Each structure stands twice: as C-alpha cells, then as structure tokens.
Amino acid sequence: MTTTLRMARGVCLMLLALPITAPLAAQTTREGSGSAYSHSDGAAPTFAKQIAPILQAKCQVCHRPGSIAPMSLQTYDEVKPWAKLIKQRVQARTMPPWHIDKTVGIQDFKNDRSLTDAEIALIADWVDAGIPLGDPKDMPAPMEWPDPKTWQFSKQFGEPDLIVKSKPYTVMSSGQDKWWRPLVETGVTEPRWVRAIEVKPSVPNGRRVVHHVLTTLEQPEEGVTNLASTAEHSGMPMGPGLFMEWAVGKTGELFPEDAGKLILPGSRIRWEVHYYAIGQEIKDDVVELGVWYYPKGYEPKNRTILRMFNVAEGSELDIPPNAESMTQNFYVLQAPARLENFQPHMHMRGKALSLEAIYPDGRKEQLSLVSNFQWRWHVNYIYAEKSAPLLPKGTTLVFTAWHDNTSKNPNNPDPTQWVGWGDRTIDEMAHVWVDVTYLEQDDFDKQLAARKAKKTTSN
Ligand code: HEC
Numbered sequence: 001m002t003t004t005l006r007m008a009r010g011v012c013l014m015l016l017a018l019p020i021t022a023p024l025a026a027q028t029t030r031e032g033s034g035s036a037y038s039h040s041d042g043a044a045p046t047f048a049k050q051i052a053p054i055l056q057a058k059c060q061v062c063h064r065p066g067s068i069a070p071m072s073l074q075t076y077d078e079v080k081p082w083a084k085l086i087k088q089r090v091q092a093r094t095m096p097p098w099h100i101d102k103t104v105g106i107q108d109f110k111n112d113r114s115l116t117d118a119e120i121a122l123i124a125d126w127v128d129a130g131i132p133l134g135d136p137k138d139m140p141a142p143m144e145w146p147d148p149k150t151w152q153f154s155k156q157f158g159e160p161d162l163i164v165k166s167k168p169y170t171v172m173s174s175g176q177d178k179w180w181r182p183l184v185e186t187g188v189t190e191p192r193w194v195r196a197i198e199v200k201p202s203v204p205n206g207r208r209v210v211h212h213v214l215t216t217l218e219q220p221e222e223g224v225t226n227l228a229s230t231a232e233h234s235g236m237p238m239g240p241g242l243f244m245e246w247a248v249g250k251t252g253e254l255f256p257e258d259a260g261k262l263i264l265p266g267s268r269i270r271w272e273v274h275y276y277a278i279g280q281e282i283k284d285d286v287v288e289l290g291v292w293y294y295p296k297g298y299e300p301k302n303r304t305i306l307r308m309f310n311v312a313e314g315s316e317l318d319i320p321p322n323a324e325s326m327t328q329n330f331y332v333l334q335a336p337a338r339l340e341n342f343q344p345h346m347h348m349r350g351k352a353l354s355l356e357a358i359y360p361d362g363r364k365e366q367l368s369l370v371s372n373f374q375w376r377w378h379v380n381y382i383y384a385e386k387s388a389p390l391l392p393k394g395t396t397l398v399f400t401a402w403h404d405n406t407s408k409n410p411n412n413p414d415p416t417q418w419v420g421w422g423d424r425t426i427d428e429m430a431h432v433w434v435d436v437t438y439l440e441q442d443d444f445d446k447q448l449a450a451r452k453a454k455k456t457t458s459n
Contacts (some may be wrong), residue, residue: 057113084127097374153198162291168285168286174277177211178275185268188267215272215289217269219266307433312421312431325405331397342383343433349403349419354400357397358395358396367389399430413426
C-alpha cells in the first residue's frame with residue numbers, strides 16, 4: 001500500500017481540538033492578571049469575583065449553548081449542580097482538555113487553556129466553602145462569542161479572497177460514520193501566498209454532523225516536503241500536503257508573519273469530511289474553506305508545510321493482548337526548520353507520545369510529551385512564537401508512542417484483543433501532525449541569535 005493511500009485512510013473517528021482563535025480577547029486580558037484570582041485576604045473565593053472569570057477564560061468556549069460540551073457553565077445557576085464534578089475534573093486535570101505533561105518540554109503555547117495550580121486551588125476552595133455566589137456586582141460582563149455563521153478572520157482581513165466549497169452530501173439519519181472525499185478545483189489563476197485559512201461547516205446543521213475536516217492541497221509541483229526524510233522510511237507523503245485540519249472548536253490557521261503556504265494554478269482541494277448520523281437526515285450539507293492571501297507581490301520568507309510524521313511506520317503496530325507497547329520513528333531534517341505545533345494522534349489504547357530532538361552536536365532535548373493521552377481529545381498544542389523549536393539542519397526528530405492494551409487503561413474496550421494498525425478507533429494508529437516552517441540558513445541563524453540574546457538579557 002502506498003503511503004499516500006495510508007495517509008488518506010489514516011484518520012480516526014473522533015477528532016476534537018482546542019480553539020485557536022476564539023475568543024482571543026478573553027485569553028489576553030485574563031492571562032497573567034494574577035491579582036483577579038488571588039484571595040490572600042483569607043476570605044473564601046466567590047463565584048462572582050474569582051470563579052466566573054476562570055470559567056469565562058477556560059471553559060465557556062465549549063460549555064455554552066450551541067457548542068460541544070454537554071452542559072453550559074455560564075451562570076451561577078448553571079454551574080451549581082456541577083460544582084463537585086468540576087472540582088474533581090479540574091483536580092484530575094481532565095478538564096479543560098490539555099493533556100501535555102506540564103513538567104517536561106516546552107510550556108509556552110498560543111492556545112493554552114489549561115488551569116494554573118492557583119486556579120485549581122481556587123476552584124477547590126470555592127467548592128469546599130459551599131459554593132458562595134458572593135456579591136453579584138462583582139460578576140464580570142458576559143462573554144461575547146463570535147457568530148458561527150460569519151468567517152472569524154473577516155474582522156481582521158475582510159471576506160476571504162478565495163472560497164472553495166465541498167460537494168453537497170446528504171447525511172442519513174442513522175448508520176455508520178461516513179468519510180466524504182470530493183475533489184474540487186480551486187480556480188486559482190496565479191500563484192499566491194496564503195496568510196490565513198479557515199474551514200466553516202454550515203450552521204446550524206453542519207455543526208451538528210461534521211466531526212472533522214481535512215483539506216489537502218493537490219497541485220503540480222515536486223519535491224517540496226521531502227525535507228525531513230529518513231533512510232528507512234522515506235515514503236513520506238509528497239507535494240504541498242495538508243492545507244488545514246479542522247475539528248470542533250477550532251476556527252482557522254493564521255501563519256506567523258514570515259511564513260505562509262503557497263497555492264498554485266491548477267490546484268485542487270481534496271476534501272475529507274467525517275460525518276456522523278444524529279437521528280435526523282441532513283440534506284445536501286456543504287463545508288466551506290476560506291483562504292486569505294498576502295498582498296500581491298508580498299512573498300513571506302518561509303514556507304509552512306503541514307506534515308504527518310508517522311510513528312508507526314516501519315515498526316508497524318503490533319500490540320499483544322494485556323500488554324503495553326512502545327513504537328518509535330526517526331526523521332532527519334534536511335533543512336533548518338521551526339516547528340509551529342504538536343498534535344499527536346492515536347486511538348483508544350494510546351497512552352503517551354513524545355517528541356525529542358537530537359541536535360547535530362549530539363545534544364538531546366525533550367520538546368514535548370503528551371503523557372495523559374485521551375483519544376477523544378486530539379488537542380493541537382500550538383507553540384508560542386518565542387518558544388517554537390528552532391532546529392538546525394541535520395537534527396533528528398525522535399517520535400515515541402506508547403500504547404496500553406491492559407485493563408489499567410480506562411479507555412480500553414477489550415484487553416484480550418490483539419491490536420494492529422487500522423482506521424477504526426478499536427484499531428490503532430500513531431502519528432503526529434506538525435506545521436513545519438523551513439528556514440533559509442541565514443534566517444535561521446538570525447532567529448536563533450535573537451532568541452539567545454533575549455535569554456541572556458532576561459536571566
Ligand atoms: C475544548 C472544549 C472544552 C473546554 C475548554 C472545557 N470543556 Fe468540559 N467538557 C467538554 C466536553 C466535550 C465534555 C464531555 C466529554 C468529556 O467528558 O470529555 C466535557 C465534560 C466536562 C465535565 C464532565 C461532565 C459529565 O457529565 O461528566 C465537567 C465537570 C467539565 N467538562 C468541566 C469543565 C470545566 C470546569 C472547564 C474549564 C475549567 C472545562 N470543562 C473546559 C468540553 C470542554
């Protein structure tokens with residue numbers, strides 16, 4: 001089987017990612033404003049003063065009507081019956097969904113919605129104190145959420161320069177999940193650099209039946225993504241590769257100012273829309289892809305390419321009953337690169353996935369480790385610009401995946417089964433999505449020097 005085929009099939013049933021863009025205002029105003037959370041005067045925290053702001057910043061993007069969580073956590077009355085469970089879930093760090101190991105590797109992320117230890121302690125104290133409301137005058141103004149019907153980037157950039165639509169698909173009221181893979185011409189007539197991409201399911205019906213969307217850019221060019229290959233496992237997907245992956249809660253991708261994706265005349269979008277039945281027929285559903293260009297003539301220095309690093313390939317997944325297994329794969333960077341994100345993908349037996357770098361001088365560094373993998377939560381961990389790993393040419397990327405097929409794994413449906421690679425969530429996978437920005441040597445040197453300078457001044 002070719003790798004391309006495998007990749008097309010290599011998509012699991014449930015794919016949920018943390019929102020990237022919505023609502024940035026809340027993130028920026030609340031982050032770092034530690035004083036709002038402090039209760040050093042010894043008084044018990046109240047809902048109005050300390051808890052509501054945390055829920056706004058870290059929970060409501062999903063816990064509000066029309067979003068993906070089972071209950072709304074906007075008002076005191078809505079939160080009250082859930083208080084005990086909230087305490088339990090935040091202390092176990094299963095809510096909000098953020099499963100990266102906080103003790104190793106890079107910890108600066110653009111989309112971090114995890115709770116700090118102080119926030120978790122506040123929530124616990126509040127529940128233990130009998131969930132006091134406090135003075136309603138202290139309540140923060142309710143959040144304003146973006147209208148799902150409009151393009152989220154339209155505030156910044158206006159309407160998209162290019163809209164590509166999937167072909168209509170009717171989702172039956174019941175039955176198995178469907179993967180809809182139409183191929184659609186972009187109609188682009190000249191090469192353009194892309195600064196932002198957004199995928200928009202239809203509202204309200206598409207939002208109810210679309211699990212995730214992959215859009216792959218197919219266009220006539222050669223040898224672009226071949227920059228991180230391995231001797232044994234060189235069968236990587238070629239071409240410009242995946243354009244964007246969308247999953248519930250995610251809006252779009254905005255590239256750093258020095259980077260973008262290139263779209264060429266003759267290009268086509270290969271859609272993969274994962275639909276699931278909801279007990280009601282949904283007729284002729286269409287998903288839209290919006291693309292915003294850099295101004296004509298502006299060429300970002302670097303090209304970002306979304307790549308799938310297959311951890312399982314070569315070793316092939318082969319997990320005996322009642323056993324844990326480790327799978328590893330290596331990729332050598334053929335050019336200097338900046339990694340923009342880390343998004344591991346496994347299924348029900350998935351336990352942990354790690355990315356290490358072995359530098360050409362032999363130094364080794366743990367970059368990221370998801371140590372509490374939850375297969376329902378395919379969180380995309382997006383590195384903050386100042387911390388995105390800058391890796392010289394010749395760096396070896398070491399991907400390691402652990403699967404747990406024992407009864408100790410609470411997500412394991414049947415530890416007596418032998419498990420191999422496959423599409424179904426009861427089969428396994430192990431791969432990682434990474435947006436790789438390949439850099440010119442001089443640009444890489446400059447970025448590295450700038451970082452070192454910052455480090456020495458701040459130390
Ligand atoms: C990215 C979306 C998202 C965010 C952010 C999020 N949740 Fe959730 N939450 C969900 C979904 C979906 C479920 C149901 C599936 C599950 O339990 O994983 C859930 C389940 C829960 C449950 C368990 C409900 C039950 O019936 O078992 C609690 C409690 C909870 N969330 C609290 C919170 C709190 C508190 C926060 C913020 C500190 C938060 N969540 C942030 C999406 C989210």
